[in-house]
Amino acid sequence: MFAKLLILFTLGPLLELYLLIEVGRAIGTGPTVLLVVSTGFFGVMLARAEGFLVLRRIGDNLRSGEVPGDELLNGVLILIGAAFLLTPGLISDTAGFLLLIPGSRNRVKHIIRRKLKKALDDGTMRIFWR
Helix, strand or coil, X not given: CHHHHHXXXXXXXXXXXXXXXXXXXXXXXXXXXXXXXXXXXXXXXXXXXXXXXXXXXXXXXXXXXXXXXXXXXXXXXXXXXXXHHHCCCHHHHHHHHHHHCHHHHHHHHHHHHHHHHXXXXXXXXXXXXX
């Protein structure tokens, strides 16, 4: 696990930097900076809108006596997506937008649920109750 995180936190920024340099060479410095700033700006607006929708659905679930498990996972993924959008770079912006768009976010939720179920079934993850 440590090796995967080390690779992620060293290669990720290097790939982001390389891509920004290449895009800057292709379209120029000004348009590249404008692209990064505009994706961050529009991404934060989208994250805010999606976040408010999730909060409303959580409230609706609670009012009807349901546990809002799916909506809580949506909220976590939206938060992660917003964090990606605040990180300068085109790869992180793409990942952030994918987590904010409901269709692709649903695919990510499906993958997370499948991995959690597998970990619980294999016994590699345990849940303890008091």
